[in-house]
Amino acid sequence: MRAVIMHGPGDVRIEDVPVPEIILPTDAIIRVTAACICGSDLWPYRGIEKQKRPTRMGHEYIGVVEQVGADVRDIEVGDFVVGSFMASDGVCEICRAGYQSRCIHVVGMGSIGTQAEYARIPWADGTLVRVDGAPSDAQTRSLLAASDVLGTGWFAAVAAEAGPGKTVAVVGDGAVGLLGILAARELGAERIIAMSRHADRQALARSFGATDIVEERGDAGVARIKELTGGYGAHSTIEAVGTQESMEQAMRATRAGGHVGFVGVSHGVTIDGSELFYSGVHLHGGPAPVRRFLPDLIDLIMTDRIDPGTVFDLTLPFDEAAEGYRAMDERRATKVLLEF
């Protein structure tokens, strides 16, 4: 089967690899109907995250179940499914508390690679959610978004405790930040301030529910957020980048007692304990437990209440994955969908 392999920074190829097989009785094999490229895939693409050898890529997916292991109970061959980017057993105390992405038996789907025609899904019952009915094309794109970017943006908004009466600031105008805006709106936030200096992203941000745009960054960005919030700072801030600057910007833009939900994969970030101590903010984040939110997100999508699939602004045939990486790297695309 065809799969995306990254050979090194900027070097993405489609190659032929063996079709995966059931390894454990809790596995399923799915035929991937669409995959996509994640902002986090750009870290190795840009050489910031080092890879020692050619690596399979991708962790977002929707597809049709082709085969299930002997212990799989809830998922059947032929089901159309969405799964999280982290496979989880669904039964440990961590999963039951809603932190499936930190399941004690977690398997990152990135280590398997879903930018491929087929994928093995560990812990199929704990990981996959069946979609009933026949999704439209728009719904299908939205379901793919649910697999990571929507689920991650949603978690960020929940971790930031976005809700009625709250002012939410969003640091990062990539797909996750944009869908964090959508999530904050759905959770009832009163005011949503998107930090973005790109006209196209600003337009998407407004379409997802942003009420204000702040173009300044760093200290100037923080000052502008304070200015917009009576000097207090935001109640809730979503950090969807993962750099030192973005994390500091998020913490400093948040009022004491407020909440920072951080989901940008942390790259070289260190948090000064004393600054955190005196900030009085709540910090919570990490790899999003997308599986917690999937049933609700699927319902919102299948009833046309939300349309996160519009975050995909470039759709390419799977064989043109390399162009998809280039487009995202050069910021010509926010989020690339790869279809078979």
Add this chain to the structure above:
Amino acid sequence: MRAVIMHGPGDVRIEDVPVPEIILPTDAIIRVTAACICGSDLWPYRGIEKQKRPTRMGHEYIGVVEQVGADVRDIEVGDFVVGSFMASDGVCEICRAGYQSRCIHVVGMGSIGTQAEYARIPWADGTLVRVDGAPSDAQTRSLLAASDVLGTGWFAAVAAEAGPGKTVAVVGDGAVGLLGILAARELGAERIIAMSRHADRQALARSFGATDIVEERGDAGVARIKELTGGYGAHSTIEAVGTQESMEQAMRATRAGGHVGFVGVSHGVTIDGSELFYSGVHLHGGPAPVRRFLPDLIDLIMTDRIDPGTVFDLTLPFDEAAEGYRAMDERRATKVLLEF
């Protein structure tokens, strides 16, 4: 009047200073009936926190109101009062959200110094709480504890989301950690693990509600907590020290999705962003908004439901403050009460 002045590491003296006066119409002047020495006073005493000049000390207090400014409405001359170690206006959005210790007009009582016969209390209406009735000696000691160590331990337990069904780990066996145990018990925690290697502190910990004692520290301490919690770690961890080791110990002892409430004043702590990201814990803490809890704590004390005053294991006349500092520094005392 007499006041404690720290001239340098290990050099604490009682000196004569002017009686404070009303400066702003929102001030009150109280006659301090008892003060105490805080674990945080030991940082400059040990030379870890540098001081440039002789410094007034103390931020915990109970007392009788002697004088009020023209704008003070709720507090009257003659009231017996408890206040927080942070003076707060009580009306800004931060105060109203329960984060009085980060009030936009906050004044740290440490900058005023309550180890003295009289103290000026800024924002008297927002800071002080009147105690009705005639407290017994034991209740009086407990009310003094409420001013900081009890309120801080309570905030730590709330920030750690201690409650029914939860296992709470407590890092730090000073007065704050010990009263964090009491708070966790009052909040309904199922199991409370005190990390302590001192027999006297262990006994106090058990008297406040600890169900288990862990003597190991660092990685071994974390391993022991995991062992006691089915491999998962604590749901809630109180960090009441403020060092790199204690903060790491607290984060690592907590399960994904769990909560770390940190109240040890941060000294040279840096948090690795990547470790925090993958830990999946909630981090919240800082200077405790004691004022939020004071009315309830006073009620619990005046109805003899809790007896946090037992944390004072050394009572000295005010003039022997220097011996009090020595006793705490040498860990001969957990918490010293200074009485007039």
